[in-house]
Amino acid sequence: MQTTLLNRARGAAFRASRPNGCNRSVVVVRATAEAVVERKERKLSPLERGGTLSGDQAAGKDAGGKARAMAVGASTPATILQIVDGRFRDDRWIGGRWDLNQFKNAQGEVDWDKVIDAEMARRKLLEDTPIPSINEEPVNFDTSEIPWWAWVKRFHLPEAEKLNGRAAMVGYILGLFVDQLTGAGLVDQQSSFLGKLALFACVLGVLLVRKSEDIEKFKGLLDEATFYDKQWNATWEGVKRPSEEQ
Template identity: 55%
Template sequence: MFNNERWKNGTWDLNMFVKNGKMDWDSVIVAEARRRKFLEVYPETSTNQTPITFRSSVIPWWAWLRRSYLPEAELINGRAAMVGFFMGYFVDVLTGLDVVGQTGNFICKAGLLVTVIGIILFRKAEDIGNFQKLVDEATFYDKQWQATWKAQDGSNRSPNQDKQATK
């Protein structure tokens, strides 16, 4: 079971992270990362008696930015660099624009934006499967609606079309 003297009633006691009169957000981030890693290795069941109420959103955005050496940031930055280098080389071969010339071209800027958004959205291969599940869920009721209009013979004609066809 996870045990830390700063973890009380399902959240971090932020008063215990104050050093020299200032909140040490880095220590909060490290403690939460260790807690999550512990729970990943040693999963435990949760109960309603001790719900987890800690939200990482209490940590200011600038504290997260200072933690750019986190593994997730390292992974995203590395992939962005690899894709960016490849795309720069690819555009250079196709258009003859060198890297400096590409920075002033609208199409190159749009391609860079699409690449960065793609890297952020698809950080892992499983993310593509997750988006597919979302699409399937979003279209589930459309498929049910269409299935209700199938005729007895299996065609996709509505009952009104069947009546008109028999006239």
């Protein structure tokens, strides 16, 4: 009985704590008798430590700056796309421009897609949270520094590929429909004036209507084009016009 009470008293006298700066694999147990006992926890599983990857890649593809800093073992979290004290702060933003050395890939070349992503995120952040411009922190980065082929590869090629595939699919379906309706094959349709005109109309329609929102945009343009006519006609409601008096 006395042994049991003594063990309970000893257990109550001990208190577990985690000192500042201590990693998660070490737990320090302090007792009133100033005895310090270190006990290591179990080794983290692959899911808990980011899989089999290590370093910056262990944080994941879409991880934030804080998660990446913890993955590489940084003592302080990285500052990524933040507004601090009314100023834009990013560890990659040095001297009013993006430090391209921090955007290099494994081959040592600048990953322009990441630069474009960072610049788009910076402008979106400043659009949502406007801050005053000061001469002490000028913006020296210009998007013209990004090569033209990077813009083409990032935006124009995917759009061109999508529109080209869409035009081919729509044109084939329409050509098959005309073939079944009139008996004229695809070669005959492309050789005739009406066939070439229909092909041009198909390509033009695909270019004008790229997504469903474009239809509403054209409806808005039509309403805007006829707005003043409707307004003028509305002023004559219930009033006899001079042309009607004759």
